[in-house]
Amino acid sequence: MDALVTYALRLGDDSLVLGQRLSEWCGHAPALEIDLSLANVALDQIGQATHFLALAGALESKGRDADQLAFRRDVMDFTNCLLVEQPNGDFAQTIARQFLFAQYQTLLFAEMARVKDERFAAIAAKALKEVSYHATLASDWVVRLGDGTEESKARMIAGLDWMWRFADELFLMDDVDVAAINAGAGVDKAALTAAWDSRVDAVLVEARLERPPARRAIVGGRSGRHSEHLGHMLSEMQFLQRAYPDAEW
Amino acid sequence: MVTPIAERPRPVSAIGEILARVPDPEIPAVSVLDLGIVRDITETHILITPTYTGCPAAMAIEQSIREALDANGFAHIAIKTTLSPPWTTDWISEQGREKLRAYGIAPPPKGAAAASLKNTQAAECPRCGSTDTEELSRFGSTPCKALWRCRACTEPFDRFKCH
Numbered sequence: 001m002d003a004l005v006t007y008a009l010r011l012g013d014d015s016l017v018l019g020q021r022l023s024e025w026c027g028h029a030p031a032l033e034i035d036l037s038l039a040n041v042a043l044d045q046i047g048q049a050t051h052f053l054a055l056a057g058a059l060e061s062k063g064r065d066a067d068q069l070a071f072r073r074d075v076m077d078f079t080n081c082l083l084v085e086q087p088n089g090d091f092a093q094t095i096a097r098q099f100l101f102a103q104y105q106t107l108l109f110a111e112m113a114r115v116k117d118e119r120f121a122a123i124a125a126k127a128l129k130e131v132s133y134h135a136t137l138a139s140d141w142v143v144r145l146g147d148g149t150e151e152s153k154a155r156m157i158a159g160l161d162w163m164w165r166f167a168d169e170l171f172l173m174d175d176v177d178v179a180a181i182n183a184g185a186g187v188d189k190a191a192l193t194a195a196w197d198s199r200v201d202a203v204l205v206e207a208r209l210e211r212p213p214a215r216r217a218i219v220g221g222r223s224g225r226h227s228e229h230l231g232h233m234l235s236e237m238q239f240l241q242r243a244y245p246d247a248e249w
Numbered sequence: 250m251v252t253p254i255a256e257r258p259r260p261v262s263a264i265g266e267i268l269a270r271v272p273d274p275e276i277p278a279v280s281v282l283d284l285g286i287v288r289d290i291t292e293t294h295i296l297i298t299p300t301y302t303g304c305p306a307a308m309a310i311e312q313s314i315r316e317a318l319d320a321n322g323f324a325h326i327a328i329k330t331t332l333s334p335p336w337t338t339d340w341i342s343e344q345g346r347e348k349l350r351a352y353g354i355a356p357p358p359k360g361a362a363a364a365s366l367k368n369t370q371a372a373e374c375p376r377c378g379s380t381d382t383e384e385l386s387r388f389g390s391t392p393c394k395a396l397w398r399c400r401a402c403t404e405p406f407d408r409f410k411c412h
Contacts, residue, residue: 019303032386033385033386033388033396036386036388036389036390036396037386037387037388039388040388040392041388043301043303043305043392044301044302044303044392045303046303047299047301047302047303047304048302048303050302050303051302051332118333121333122331122332122333122335123302123332125332125333125334125335126299126302126332126333126335126336127302129335129412130301130302133387133410136387137387137388140387
């Protein structure tokens with residue numbers, strides 16, 4: 001598969017899977033305001049996914065649109081990072097995932113908005129405004145929970161502990177990334193780590209939380225090696241199109 | 250930026266007048282022109298841009314515009330969409346800002362889109378005009394709004410987010 005197709009797919013899959021995960025909160029969040037927030041972040045992510053997957057389909061030129069890519073691929077064909085497919089857990093675990101990912105997305109899209117390929121740059125520039133807001137939202141909650149009650153602090157620590165193992169994968173570079181950079185569309189993700197570390201650390205300090213200890217990173221999402229969680233999520237997300245192919249309303 | 254409609258030749262100005270009467274589906278007090286999502290009008294097409302990538306109203310907006318054009322003899326005018334440059338609340342017209350306020354939504358401060366993502370600047374209550382207000386929720390009833398409360402008159406209100 002062409003490297004740019006894969007590159008667009010990865011971006012689309014990250015947003016799609018996170019958007020689907022967040023939308024599982026709809027109607028279940030601890031308070032109405034949080035319900036609204038998470039649903040709106042989910043909506044932004046699914047909007048971004050629609051653009052990236054449509055681009056992947058157009059670059060591939062096999063007649064697949066964003067819906068077909070979202071609903072007609074099996075779990076091994078998904079190229080999202082493992083972080084976004086992690087289960088919601090409690091609210092603190094969801095916020096931990098959102099915090100780590102939104103900081104990454106903000107840095108990624110700020111760079112991508114300047115690449116030569118206007119198709120990628122346009123989506124990134126548009127999405128940057130949205131994910132900057134997500135990063136602020138998630139950071140505020142990390143501080144509120146981390147510097148809150150004993151209970152909220154313990155949950156925030158546990159949430160970060162769960163998600164921390166999956167952060168390294170965000171910055172891994174492989175042949176697809178290098179090819180995308182050479183084609184004027186990609187970003188050197190490895191170069192974002194220093195800025196990500198300092199932003200994450202600054203929020204953790206404000207939240208009076210220790211940075212979780214470094215440990216062996218878990219990777220594999222980019223090549224389709226996923227946790228069992230993703231298959232369960234897709235079985236729900238893709239049910240309708242699998243049971244009733246081409247159903248529309 | 251879009252050239253003021255009055256300075257453009259017909260049928261461009263006629264299309265502008267039609268679009269000025271097409272309401273936003275989620276905030277019907279303002280038109281699609283007021284919101285600044287119509288980026289260009291020519292004799293062959295109009296160019297629109299979404300507010301948010303996942304804006305659920307995007308399809309409804311395009312459909313409303315299509316219906317209005319068709320009903321007024323402009324079925325041959327194509328609707329094109331673009332992402333770049335990305336929409337900003339700075340494109341909401343002065344008239345649009347007034348309409349939002351009258352509708353009970355605090356308009357976003359102008360020229361502040363890039364700098365004030367945190368919305369630290371207090372919103373002005375659209376009901377009583379007080380700036381003794383606080384943010385209740387970073388997100389409101391639609392992606393483009395946050396939920397605020399006025400401490401002076403105690404009424405909650407929506408604030409259009411800086412974007």
